[in-house]
Amino acid sequence: MPEVNVNRRRFLRQSFAFSAAAALNLPGMIASAMPVPGGEADLLMIGDWGWDANGHPENAAGQRGVAQAMQRYVADNPLRTDALLFLGDNWYGALDGGVNSPRWQAQFEDLYPAGIFNVPAYAILGNHDYQKWPESKVEAELAYASTGKSRWTMPSRWYRFEFPRKNPLITFLAVDTNLPSIDGHPAKAPSFSMEPELVTEQLAWLETELRRPKATPFLAVMGHHPLYSDGPHGDHRLLIESWDPLFRKYKVDFYLAGHDHDLQHLEFEGHPTSFFLSGGGGADLYNLKIEPQQRGPYAQKVYGFSHLSVTKKEVTLRHLDSSGRVLHAFTRTPSGKITILNS
DSSP states (O other): OOOOOOOOHHOOOHHHHHHHHHHHHTTTTEEEEEOOSSSSSEEEEESOOOOOOOTTTTGGGHHHHHHHHHHHHHHHOOOOEEEEOSSSSSOOOOOGGGGGGGIIIIIITTSSOOOOOSSSSOOEEEEEEGGSSSSSSSHHHHHHHSSSSSEOOOOOEEEEEEEESOOOEEEEEEEOOSSSETTTTTOOOOOGGHHHHHHHHHOOOHHHHSSSSOSSSSSEEEEOOSOOOOOOTTTOOHHHHHHHHHHHTTTTOOOEEEESSSSEEOOOTOOOEEEEOOOOSOOOOOOOOOOOTOOEEEEOOOOOOEEEEEESOEEEEEEEEOOOOOOEEEEETTTTOOOEEEO
């Protein structure tokens, strides 16, 4: 793996440079009208959604509001949803009964009903999924997927899939970001992370997958922890050191994440990857640490979900709030051209 030297001052200069270009509508950020939702494949995503509400998941108003907005969004447009993406922290608190927990029905099957979303729900693990209360929620989530009786899709802790299945346009690498650390610092609670040998195994798998000839116009990596975040958890030093060189070398188009309970979109001058964070799925919201005017183009403390729409020519990514209103959107072409969309 290539050596990396993360220079914080240079990184911030790049951030400010992008924000200035965005504010002045300079090359590198083009404004365009908002297209009608819907592409050749459409996926809705949320992170940080399975809220426990202090032992009372039935009181998770934030999650219900976002889930209902997703249902309305599909009905109002109308929109054919091809898949759901769950970006980790799927279960806060206890998942009593493991694979047989009633929370599966109440907070997954009922809130994202098959009558509207009769599609695969691709899921990855977050740090709260690694908490043991006292059973392993990781094993319960893998087991629930293996029953074959649900849309819940998690074949392993990390995996690859392409969309659409016929004539695919985008490749996803679903990864486990729970390194033996918390937000880039040595872990005080080992139960929040995977074993070191799995970290090594996954890193080798990730580079092998990235090295493969590109089979689709677009490539996305989805993991729970963001590499870069304007939220309170901030930038993840260990993920930047381990993964950022790979994203640059193999020109990853998108990194999709959650963890900070807000919605974000970050671009950095000279970086091939668009960083897109959707962590407003239902857990308590976090205050931003960095204002979007400093490092953007977008970040907001708000409940909401996101929409990824892909065609051969471009991917459109939208952030929407719990009323279904589009808050921020942009397109990206296979060549990396970014266009910010006006509502």
